[in-house]
Amino acid sequence: xxxxxxxxxxxxxxxxxxxxxxxxxxxxxxxxxxxxxxxxxxxxxxxxxxxxxxxxxxxxxxxxxxxxxxxxxxxxxxxxxxxxxxxxxxxxxxxxxxxxxxxxxxxxxxxxxxxxxxxxxxxxxxxxxxxxxxxxx
Amino acid sequence: xxxxxxxxxxxxxxxxxxxxxxxxxxxxxxxxxxxxxxxxxxxxxxxxxxxxxxxxxxxxxxxxxxxxxxxxxxxxxxxxxxxxxxxxxxxxxxxxxxxxxxxxxxxxxxxxxxxxxxxxxxxxxxxxxxxxxxxxx
Numbered sequence: 001x002x003x004x005x006x007x008x009x010x011x012x013x014x015x016x017x018x019x020x021x022x023x024x025x026x027x028x029x030x031x032x033x034x035x036x037x038x039x040x041x042x043x044x045x046x047x048x049x050x051x052x053x054x055x056x057x058x059x060x061x062x063x064x065x066x067x068x069x070x071x072x073x074x075x076x077x078x079x080x081x082x083x084x085x086x087x088x089x090x091x092x093x094x095x096x097x098x099x100x101x102x103x104x105x106x107x108x109x110x111x112x113x114x115x116x117x118x119x120x121x122x123x124x125x126x127x128x129x130x131x132x133x134x135x136x137x
Numbered sequence: 138x139x140x141x142x143x144x145x146x147x148x149x150x151x152x153x154x155x156x157x158x159x160x161x162x163x164x165x166x167x168x169x170x171x172x173x174x175x176x177x178x179x180x181x182x183x184x185x186x187x188x189x190x191x192x193x194x195x196x197x198x199x200x201x202x203x204x205x206x207x208x209x210x211x212x213x214x215x216x217x218x219x220x221x222x223x224x225x226x227x228x229x230x231x232x233x234x235x236x237x238x239x240x241x242x243x244x245x246x247x248x249x250x251x252x253x254x255x256x257x258x259x260x261x262x263x264x265x266x267x268x269x270x271x272x273x274x
Contacts, residue, residue: 003147003150003261005144005146005147006144006198006200006263007142007143007144008142008144008145008232009142009231009232010140010141010142010143011232013140030271030272043207043223043231045207045208045221046207046208046221046222046223046230047221047223048208048219048220048221048224049220049221049223049224049225050221050223050224057236059232059234061143070180070182070183071182071183071185082185083185083186084182084183084184084185084187085183086180086183086186086187086264086265086266087184087185087186087187087267088186088266088267089266089267089269089272093183093264094146094148094180094183094263094264095145095146095148095196097234097263099194099266099272099273101272101273101274124140124143126231126232127223127230127231127232127234128223129225129236130225130226133274134167135167135226135236135238136236136238136273136274137238137270137273
């Protein structure tokens with residue numbers, strides 16, 4: 001099955017007090033961590049209308065992940081049996097995309113202040129979508 | 138802001154009776170459409186454990202989208218004012234990733250049968266995650 005590859009271009013970056021993957025909450029853990037989503041000014045028009053939404057979904061590219069791992073111990077606990085990465089939220093997966101449903105606290109120019117973001121400082125952002133309880137709940 | 142690009146490699150493909158983008162439900166519409174997610178056999182180990190989950194999130198790459206559009210008329214309705222794509226679920230966006238929270242009806246080998254999939258036949262799949270009401274709701 002060869003469908004060709006696609007190129008993902010970061011549209012922004014996470015700015016957070018979380019600097020080290022070891023400090024980040026384990027995948028699947030809820031967090032109140034506040035952070036900034038700094039959008040590349042080139043994409044400013046794409047933010048038009050975002051301020052009207054309370055919850056947004058930020059999609060990041062977990063650039064420190066291991067893309068060749070197909071199985072992991074859930075939440076890095078060696079005492080739990082390995083499972084396929086598609087049945088976990090592990091950052092290690094063929095395409096290390098992460099979903100963050102966060103609360104939009106404010107927006108100033110190209111900077112979105114959000115709560116509930118567990119991605120570490122410097123993580124590339126690749127998309128932002130409005131959250132829909134109907135579609136995503 | 139130049140963070141370099143990343144390469145997305147499809148891990149599967151959508152097989153659906155929806156053949157034409159014009160037939161697909163508009164973005165944001167709910168659907169009962171059933172479809173298959175056919176996973177590349179190379180990633181079979183990554184599916185281990187998936188059968189235990191009722192709802193999954195399938196992330197697709199909307200290969201027919203226009204990546205240069207930063208504003209759209211919501212739901213293609215010309216009478217509605219244009220908005221930034223990050224405030225919509227339009228397929229047209231810088232990185233045309235789509236989120237599909239679907240019900241897993243069954244799994245046989247590398248084929249997942251799902252309900253609620255509005256992606257058209259042939260759409261590349263780039264990730265599969267368990268849905269978490271706590272994280273995603």
